[in-house]
Amino acid sequence: MLEFKYDTQLLIEGSGLDEDKIREYIMNNFAGDCLLAVGDEELIKVHYHTNEPWDVLKYCASLGEIYDIVIEDMDRQTRGLKG
Numbered sequence: 001m002l003e004f005k006y007d008t009q010l011l012i013e014g015s016g017l018d019e020d021k022i023r024e025y026i027m028n029n030f031a032g033d034c035l036l037a038v039g040d041e042e043l044i045k046v047h048y049h050t051n052e053p054w055d056v057l058k059y060c061a062s063l064g065e066i067y068d069i070v071i072e073d074m075d076r077q078t079r080g081l082k083g
Helices: 019-029 053-061 074-078
Strands: 006-013 032-039 043-050 065-073
Touching: 006 053, 019 032, 019 043, 019 053, 043 053, 053 065, 065 074
Parallel strands: none
Antiparallel strands: 006 043, 006 065, 032 043
């Protein structure tokens, strides 16, 4: 069994985005691992393994427009099922 079940990926489009602040907020407020938050002031790619993908999405949506959202159930994938 995986500690963090959902592979959560998305793009945030906005203005004045700060990848370091986004990374720090996610790490301090949502349990998970394998965090990637990279980009520039207008576009950030977020990748995170968590059990709370809806909370991560809600936070990211507060920063700008979110799209290309992918949430996969890694537990199902490890069992050979569609994630």
